[in-house]
Amino acid sequence: MVVRWVRWTAIGFDIFAAVSAAVGFVGILSGGLQMPLSMLEGSWFSDFTVPALILGIVVGGSAAAAAVSLWRGWAVGPLASVLAGVVMMGWIVSEILIIREYSWAQGLYFACGIVQAGLGLLLLGGGRRDLLASLHG
DSSP, X not given: OHHHXXXXXXXXHHHHHHHHHXXXXXXXXXXXXXXXXXXXXXXXXXXXXXXXXXXXXXXXXXXXXXXXXXXXXXXTHHHHHHHHHHHHHHHHHHHHHHHXXXXXXXXXXXXXXXXXXXXXXXXXXXXXXXXXXXXXX
């Protein structure tokens, strides 16, 4: 029962990450989410196209793949969730280093990455049925 709860919670966090990345991807590429180019000064990027593609394809794609693989019950699901969480955390750290600004949203998404990776690790251990069962009695 607890393993099922952990799996569905991981799916929820992976979906949240995937949808958020997709919204950012579309918002940036469509011009609906505008940011000053000065944020990219000193980086490898001349505009936000490549970062938007990385956000949508790498960050969002890895989270979507994790959610689908967990939902389908594929053995790779837990590892996919761990990797999606690590990708999310890496994205946030890179973003902060590039734009040299911090907002509460970055903290939220970094925490999301921690939860994604943590739940995936828990599931990789078979949900640690023995450990979790001991917590219930």
